[in-house]
Amino acid sequence: MRYMLMICHEDPGPPGPAKVEDDPRYRFWKEEMTRRGVLRGGARLRPGSEATTVRVRGEEVLLSDGPFAESKEQMGGYDLIECEDLDEAIEVASKHPVAKFGTIEIRPFPEA
Numbered sequence: 001m002r003y004m005l006m007i008c009h010e011d012p013g014p015p016g017p018a019k020v021e022d023d024p025r026y027r028f029w030k031e032e033m034t035r036r037g038v039l040r041g042g043a044r045l046r047p048g049s050e051a052t053t054v055r056v057r058g059e060e061v062l063l064s065d066g067p068f069a070e071s072k073e074q075m076g077g078y079d080l081i082e083c084e085d086l087d088e089a090i091e092v093a094s095k096h097p098v099a100k101f102g103t104i105e106i107r108p109f110p111e112a
Contacts, residue, residue: 002040002109003089005079009102025097033081038092040080048074076102 033039053064079096083089086106093104 001085001089001111002080002082003086004107004109005042005081005089005093005096006075006105006107007044007077007079007096007098007102008075008105009098010074023097029096032095033079033092038081038083038088040082042077042079044077045075047076 030039049066051066053066055062055064076098081089081092083092086108089106089108093099093106096104098104
């Protein structure tokens with residue numbers, strides 16, 4: 001089953017390396033999940049402060065600067081994984097380095 005791991009942490013980002021990809025813990029996680037054949041893709045996002053939120057109410061398009069969520073944690077990126085079941089997806093997410101200081105939300109894709 002395919003899952004999206006939504007990587008959330010306090011904006012503007014985690015302590016340490018400026019980019020998650022530069023963090024050796026992330027490189028180790030990515031290498032392990034690639035070797036296991038679980039990792040299918042992913043990307044990091046620009047800070048939530050650069051987001052534009054779009055809502056349509058009636059015929060009016062409403063735009064807001066910044067993220068939709070009014071919280072300290074924002075989605076900083078995502079990883080796409082393919083696992084046997086939710087238990088394996090939880091195990092994969094628990095090994096992600098951001099899980100130690102942020103939040104990883106696991107969302108399944110609908111089966112086609």
